[in-house]
Amino acid sequence: MTEEKTFRIGFIILGLFLLSLGTFLMSHDRPQVYGTFYAMGSVMVIGGVIWSMCQCYPKITFVPADSDFLSPKALSLMENRLLEVKSPQPPYVRLWEEAAYDQSLPDFTHVQMKVLGYSEDPRPLLATELKTGVGNGGEGEPRTAQAWMEAAVVVHRGLDENEGERSRAQSSPPTCSQGSAPLASFQDELDMGSSEGSSPHPSPSNRDEPHPQVSWASRGPLDHFSDFALIDDTPTSEDMVLEGQVQKAALSSKQRQSLRMKEKESVHASAEEPEQEEEDLYYGLPDSPGEPLPDKELDFEPDAQG
Amino acid sequence: MEELVGLHEGSSGKPVTLQELWGPCPRARRSIRGALEWVKERLFRVGEDWYFLMAHGVLMALISYAMNVAIRSVVRAHKWLYREIGDGHLLRYLSWTVYPVALLSFSSGFSQSITPSSGGSGIPEVKTILSGVILEDYLDIKNFGAKVAGLSCTLATGSTIFLGKLGPFVHLSVITAAYLGHVRTKIIGESENKTKKMEMLVAGAAVGVATVFAAPFSGVLFSIEVMSSHFSVWDYWRGFFAATCGAFMFRLLAVFNSEQETITSIYKTSFRVDIPFDLPEIFFFVALGAICGVLSCGYNFCQRSFLFFLKANGFTSKLLATSKPLYAALAALVLASITYPPGVGRFMASRLSMEQHLETLFDNNSWALMTKNSSPSWPAEPDPQNLWLEWCHPQLTVFGTLVFFLVMKFWMLILATTIPIPAGYFLPIFIYGAVIGRLLGEALSVAFPEGIMVGGEVNPIMPGAYALAGAAAFSGAVTHSISTALLVFELTGQMVHALPVLMAVLVANAISQSCQPSFYDGTIIVKKLPYLPWIRGRKIGSYPVTVDHFMNCTLTTLAKDMPLEEVIRVVISTDVTQYPLVETAESQTLVGIVKRNHLVQALQMEPASRAPGQQPCLQDILAGGCPIQPVTLQLSPETSLHETHNLFELLNLQLLFVTSRGRAVGSVTWVELKKAISTLTNPTTPK
Numbered sequence: 001m002t003e004e005k006t007f008r009i010g011f012i013i014l015g016l017f018l019l020s021l022g023t024f025l026m027s028h029d030r031p032q033v034y035g036t037f038y039a040m041g042s043v044m045v046i047g048g049v050i051w052s053m054c055q056c057y058p059k060i061t062f063v064p065a066d067s068d069f070l071s072p073k074a075l076s077l078m079e080n081r082l083l084e085v086k087s088p089q090p091p092y093v094r095l096w097e098e099a100a101y102d103q104s105l106p107d108f109t110h111v112q113m114k115v116l117g118y119s120e121d122p123r124p125l126l127a128t129e130l131k132t133g134v135g136n137g138g139e140g141e142p143r144t145a146q147a148w149m150e151a152a153v154v155v156h157r158g159l160d161e162n163e164g165e166r167s168r169a170q171s172s173p174p175t176c177s178q179g180s181a182p183l184a185s186f187q188d189e190l191d192m193g194s195s196e197g198s199s200p201h202p203s204p205s206n207r208d209e210p211h212p213q214v215s216w217a218s219r220g221p222l223d224h225f226s227d228f229a230l231i232d233d234t235p236t237s238e239d240m241v242l243e244g245q246v247q248k249a250a251l252s253s254k255q256r257q258s259l260r261m262k263e264k265e266s267v268h269a270s271a272e273e274p275e276q277e278e279e280d281l282y283y284g285l286p287d288s289p290g291e292p293l294p295d296k297e298l299d300f301e302p303d304a305q306g
Numbered sequence: 307m308e309e310l311v312g313l314h315e316g317s318s319g320k321p322v323t324l325q326e327l328w329g330p331c332p333r334a335r336r337s338i339r340g341a342l343e344w345v346k347e348r349l350f351r352v353g354e355d356w357y358f359l360m361a362h363g364v365l366m367a368l369i370s371y372a373m374n375v376a377i378r379s380v381v382r383a384h385k386w387l388y389r390e391i392g393d394g395h396l397l398r399y400l401s402w403t404v405y406p407v408a409l410l411s412f413s414s415g416f417s418q419s420i421t422p423s424s425g426g427s428g429i430p431e432v433k434t435i436l437s438g439v440i441l442e443d444y445l446d447i448k449n450f451g452a453k454v455a456g457l458s459c460t461l462a463t464g465s466t467i468f469l470g471k472l473g474p475f476v477h478l479s480v481i482t483a484a485y486l487g488h489v490r491t492k493i494i495g496e497s498e499n500k501t502k503k504m505e506m507l508v509a510g511a512a513v514g515v516a517t518v519f520a521a522p523f524s525g526v527l528f529s530i531e532v533m534s535s536h537f538s539v540w541d542y543w544r545g546f547f548a549a550t551c552g553a554f555m556f557r558l559l560a561v562f563n564s565e566q567e568t569i570t571s572i573y574k575t576s577f578r579v580d581i582p583f584d585l586p587e588i589f590f591f592v593a594l595g596a597i598c599g600v601l602s603c604g605y606n607f608c609q610r611s612f613l614f615f616l617k618a619n620g621f622t623s624k625l626l627a628t629s630k631p632l633y634a635a636l637a638a639l640v641l642a643s644i645t646y647p648p649g650v651g652r653f654m655a656s657r658l659s660m661e662q663h664l665e666t667l668f669d670n671n672s673w674a675l676m677t678k679n680s681s682p683s684w685p686a687e688p689d690p691q692n693l694w695l696e697w698c699h700p701q702l703t704v705f706g707t708l709v710f711f712l713v714m715k716f717w718m719l720i721l722a723t724t725i726p727i728p729a730g731y732f733l734p735i736f737i738y739g740a741v742i743g744r745l746l747g748e749a750l751s752v753a754f755p756e757g758i759m760v761g762g763e764v765n766p767i768m769p770g771a772y773a774l775a776g777a778a779a780f781s782g783a784v785t786h787s788i789s790t791a792l793l794v795f796e797l798t799g800q801m802v803h804a805l806p807v808l809m810a811v812l813v814a815n816a817i818s819q820s821c822q823p824s825f826y827d828g829t830i831i832v833k834k835l836p837y838l839p840w841i842r843g844r845k846i847g848s849y850p851v852t853v854d855h856f857m858n859c860t861l862t863t864l865a866k867d868m869p870l871e872e873v874i875r876v877v878i879s880t881d882v883t884q885y886p887l888v889e890t891a892e893s894q895t896l897v898g899i900v901k902r903n904h905l906v907q908a909l910q911m912e913p914a915s916r917a918p919g920q921q922p923c924l925q926d927i928l929a930g931g932c933p934i935q936p937v938t939l940q941l942s943p944e945t946s947l948h949e950t951h952n953l954f955e956l957l958n959l960q961l962l963f964v965t966s967r968g969r970a971v972g973s974v975t976w977v978e979l980k981k982a983i984s985t986l987t988n989p990t991t992p993k
Contacts (some may be wrong), residue, residue, distance in 0.1 A: 003488055006447060010485070014365075021368060024375050025562050033562045054335065 008052045015044030346493065358490050359509055359544055363551030365486075366479050366517045370471075371559040373458050380462045381659070389687070395648070403642035406463040407635045413727045414634035417456035424452045425630070425726035427473025430829040432480050432511055433533045434837040436504070438958035439976060441835075445484040445507075453478055456728040464659050466645050467638060467722050468715065470733025476514035476529070477728075483510025500958060508534065509544040516549035518730075520556045520572060521796035525549045527789035532826060536955050571799030573661075575668045577768060578802075584765055586758045587750075588806050594746050594772060595779045595810030598739055599817030602783035605735070606822040609720045613832045616724055630726045637725045641718055653710045655696040657688050660733060666694040667740040667773040668798060672751040672766065673697060673704045708745040712738070731825065736781045736790075743776020744769050771803050775810040783814035786824035836976055838951065838983060848986050853950060854943035856982035857964050857972035864900060865891040866925045870909075873924050877905060886963055886970050887934060896963060896970040898934035908932035940965045941974060947982060950974060 022037025349357065384405050391397050417424040423431070423444065431444055443449075457474045460467065487506040491498055511533050516525025526545045530537045557569040583591075616622045625633050643649075645656035658666065673694055681700035688696055697707050719734050747769025757765040774794050782790040791811045795801050818824075823831065830837045862876055864885045876885075883902050889895040908927050928934060939957075941950060941964045953959060954976065964972040 003492070006485075007489060007492065010447075017368070017372070021372050021375075024372070025559070027562075027564050030562065030564070054331075 008048055008055075011051070012045055012048035015041045015046075015048060017041070018044065350494075354490060354494055355505075355544065356547065358486050358506070359548040360551045362479075362483055362486050362506075362510060363513050363517070363548040363553075364555045365482060366475075366513050367552045367555035367559065369454070369478065369482075370475065370517045371556055373454065373461070373471075375563075377458055377462045381464055384462075398648070399643075399646055402466075402646050403639060406466045406642045407638045409459045409463050410467065410638040410725065410727060411631040411635040413456040413459035414725065415631040416459075417452040417728055418630050418726060420452035421446070421449050424449055424456060424728055426829065427729065427731050427826070428453070428477025428480075429473045429532060430826045430833065430835055430837070432476055432507075433826060434830065434835045435480070436507060436511065436533055437535050437837055437955055438960075439836045440960070445481050447481060447485055450478060450481050453481075453728045457730075460727050460729045463638070465656065465663060466642050467725075467729075468641075468660070468719055468734045468737075469722055469727075470660070470730035470736075472515065472518050472730035472732040474728040474730060475518050476511055476533075479514030479517070480507050480510040483507050483513070504958060505541055505544060508537070508541045509548045512545035513548045513552045517552040517556055519793060519797060520553045521793055522546065522549040522553045524789045524793035524796050525553070527792060528785075528787055531787040531789055532785055532824075571797060573664050573668055573798050575770060575774075575798045575800055576670050577771060577800055578670075578765075583768070583771060583803065583806060584758045587767065588809065590746065590750060591772070591775050591806035591810045592813050594743055594775055595813035596817060597746070598742055598776055598779035598810070599783045599814035601742065602735075602780055602814065602818045603821045605716065605720075605784060606818070606825055606828055608716075609723060609825070610828045610832060612720050613724060613828075617832075626726065634725045634727060637721055641722060644714065644718065650714075652684070653699060653702060653707055654714060655707060655711065658693060658696050660737065662688070662693050663737050664740060664777075664797075666697060667737070667744050667777075668770045669694050670768050670770045672748060672769050674748045674752045674769075675755060675766075677704060704748055705745065708741055708748070711741055712745070715741075732781060732785065735784050735825075736777045739780025740773040740777035742780060743772040743774065746776065747772030771806075774798065774803055775807045778807050779810040779814040782811040783818035784825045786815065786819055786827075788812065788815060836980065838955075838976070838980055839987075848947055848983075851947040851982065851986065852943060853941050853945045853947070853964055853974060854972070856947070856978050856985075857941075857943070857974050858978050859972045861886065861963075861970060861972055863888045863894060863896075863970055864905075864924055865889070865894075866897075866923070866928070867891065868924045870912075870922045870924065870927070873905075873927070874909060877902065877909070884935075884961065886937075886973075887928075888970055894969040894971075896937055896940070896965050896968065898936055899963075900928070900932060900934055904932050937963060942966065943971065947979075951979060951983075954979060 018037050018041030020041075022034040022041060025037060026034050384401075387405075388398065388401050391401050414425070421443070431441060435441055435444060453474045457471065457478075460469055461471055463469075483506045484503070487503050490506070491502075508529075512526040512529040514525075515529045516522045519525060526542075526549050529545070554569075560566050561568060616626065622633070645651040645654060647657050651657070655663070655666075671694075677698045682695050682698055683700075685695070698704055699707050702710065715734075715738060719738065722729075722734075723731055747767060750772070751767040751769055754767060757767060778790045778794040782788055788808075788811055791804075791808045794807060795804065822828075827839070829835075862880050862882065862885065864873060864876065865888050867890050868876075881902075885900045885902065885905065886896055887898040887900050889897050905927075908931060912922070912927060912930065939953075939959075939962060941962050943964055943966050950962075953962070961973060961975045963970055964974060
């Protein structure tokens with residue numbers, strides 16, 4: 001999703017660039033030149049703006065509560081939240097009308113629905129600690145969400161997830177050079193890069209996994225998740241990683257906690273190191289003069305010393 | 307990406323994601339989406355790559371032209387200021403020097419604040435990326451803005467700082483190529499494919515070079531020579547197509563802007579076509595190539611030594627570490643003071659811009675012969691019709707000016723290359739080589755005023771042709787490439803001197819490649835970029851070296867029958883990203899690869915309570931949902947270093963496991979390869 005945002009913004013900026021270039025190329029005996037530039041530029045700007053505006057829809061996240069059914073208080077709470085979102089008609093009513101589900105869908109009345117405002121980057125609800133180590137707020141929420149997820153949910157697995165995993169079979173060694181030589185790091189799409197903040201990073205593989213696996217909502221009388229019929233196009237393969245996420249997460253084991261802590265530390269430590277090294281480098285040269293220089297310099301000279 | 311999908315009530319067809327169901331105006335969105343799908347299906351019948359390559363070429367041409375337009379206006383403004391400021395020495399000096407100082411410190415500060423690795427030419431990093439190593443964040447889109455702004459400021463200083471456009475523009479082009487690659491993946495809807503991405507990057511590099519000079523042939527060839535270690539013919543078509551689109555658009559924009567009537571070459575020359583040179587002149591062309599080769603060795607060596615000196619010296623290294631704009635400002639001050647026209651700059655033709663330098667140097671008249679008896683006065687402004695008069699000084703004559711230029715620009719250029727700003731280093735050495743050639747040509751034309759073949763037709767020697775050859779030879783020798791010969795012809799549009807220029811370039815390359823690494827390789831050495839030098843054909847005894855000499859033998863394997871506590875201990879105590887999975891701890895038969903994050907996830911998901919007395923082992927975790935990647939390519943301990951190097955480069959690999967009779971015995975990554983090659987090139991002498 002974040003890369004779509006960069007595409008949208010890039011589209012608008014490209015349109016503005018074409019407009020400015022058309023202004024420079026203004027010459028009176030050739031109006032078709034700047035006319036073309038203006039036309040293309042304005043089309044791109046307007047298209048980009050409309051595309052961005054169409055991204056405004058409410059994100060529904062799922063927060064099950066142990067209290068009773070969908071109380072009127074909860075309903076009004078939802079409606080208040082929804083009315084804050086920019087929309088021409090009462091969106092909640094429209095949603096109920098347009099997005100209909102099968103009648104056989106289970107009853108969701110025992111869960112409470114919470115609607116978030118307009119946000120581009122929905123927080124991964126069921127991600128494990130590793131993935132939410134990015135620093136997104138609300139880490140407590142996923143934990144409670146996990147605690148309340150009672151049954152297995154068959155989720156649609158996108159096509160790209162499988163292919164992406166298979167194609168990355170040979171990738172990325174871990175060597176984060178901890179020594180003195182500031183080699184650029186060899187890591188590619190690791191989650192370590194995710195600790196650099198949730199900037200719109202145009203490499204999709206980094207964001208592939210922590211992507212919105214969430215945002216489903218209750219829709220009327222639904223019993224439990226197991227009958228939530230989702231159509232799965234692709235044959236599910238044996239590596240159902242994400243299915244495992246939805247299962248009961250017992251978070252009480254001390255070992256696992258220590259493992260997680262170590263993970264987070266190593267993630268943050270190793271991600272900060274290449275950043276630190278980058279900052280120390282002037283134009284590629286590290287600060288400390290005690291670098292093994294002659295070793296590298298003689299790399300390219302022919303063996304004509306002897 | 308897993309998503310929840312649903313159907314509209316009463317509608318049949320493909321289920322759409324819930325987000326799409328709930329967006330505003332779903333019917334309009336659906337119809338637009340349907341229209342876009344129809345368009346996509348029609349257009350992409352010929353293959354979608356071509357559209358993106360064309361878009362890439364056109365986009366880079368637009369960006370390059372826009373930068374030129376902006377820079378031209380700034381330079382014009384500065385010239386106006388310099389002219390209007392009057393005759394007071396102090397004011398004129400200030401207006402001459404404050405301009406580059408301000409621009410360079412802004413360029414340095416701005417680009418460094420956005421991304422620290424944006425200084426310098428981008429070509430060494432692109433070379434490393436194209437060889438398969440992944441440099442984090444180097445192709446990030448935020449580097450784009452930093453480099454464009456920094457590069458424009460650097461170029462706006464013109465010939466005072468004497469830097470060019472090539473390197474950062476190639477980097478910009480590769481960034482755009484990566485971005486368009488993502489757009490393409492998104493539009494096509496397929497998964498991220500590493501080879502496709504690399505194809506786009508290679509084409510991007512070619513487009514970058516081609517658009518800077520509006521020269522598609524030499525652009526593609528130069529990018530192949532300088533930036534690729536392996537180049538597949540598949541990328542050849544793509545590179546040419548994109549480069550041609552870019553070059554065409556670039557020249558077309560000049561026509562649109564009423565600068566030119568039609569698409570012509572950038573630097574027009576008027577050499578004689580029927581007998582461009584006499585046969586004995588070929589000897590002098592070859593001699594020029596040799597001179598350029600020797601000088602280029604000196605240049606590369608001095609430039610690298612100066613970089614090491616800056617790093618080793620306490621004061622400069624501290625200055626560069628703490629405040630790069632200050633260093634840039636100081637260097638700009640030094641350079642601008644020397645090129646101040648009423649001062650020393652008079653002897654270096656410093657009022658000419660970089661393009662005007664080339665224009666005058668490719669002039670087909672012999673300046674020495676023309677100014678032999680007369681001594682023209684120094685005009686207040688450079689005369690647009692006779693720009694070459696800038697090179698003529700009454701006392702020093704043309705030779706003095708040219709020699710002074712060579713001597714001063716040698717160290718000034720080396721100083722300029724150390725400033726941490728985004729700048730290209732090709733055009734300055736191109737001009738430097740043209741001056742060398744021009745000097746030799748002028749000397750020859752004075753020595754042989756009637757031409758060399760006496761007693762026949764008089765064919766006077768054209769120093770402009772020697773300038774062509776010198777430019778091609780020097781720049782080719784510094785960058786270890788031959789396609790600069792073709793570049794010279796595409797720039798001027800004349801091919802008549804093809805053979806002598808090519809011979810000069812070959813001789814220069816022969817000398818410089820046997821003595822020194824190229825300019826960009828030198829930067830790789832200094833910056834310690836993870837690029838492996840080529841090893842074939844060098845007498846370093848690399849042929850008998852096999853994998854078991856350099857592989858990493860410390861391999862933490864996870865066996866399927868390992869108890870869980872041990873698995874957790876291993877995972878906590880090591881931090882590799884992939885673990886080789888072996889069948890049992892005794893047999894060590896490699897069966898797959900487990901990624902660390904999947905393993906950790908699976909370990910966390912595992913329920914705490916188990917039946918007592920039942921020892922859980924790794925096999926259960928794996929069956930419970932941890933994916934195992936198959937091992938598709940393995941090395942044997944007898945694989946030679948050459949084969950391994952080739953594999954890593956051709957397939958863009960990062961890690962390979964070594965197995966002997968099925969047993970996992972080690973691993974090889976770029977680190978081990980680099981260590982192996984460096985121990986070969988400098989063997990440690992036993993005491």
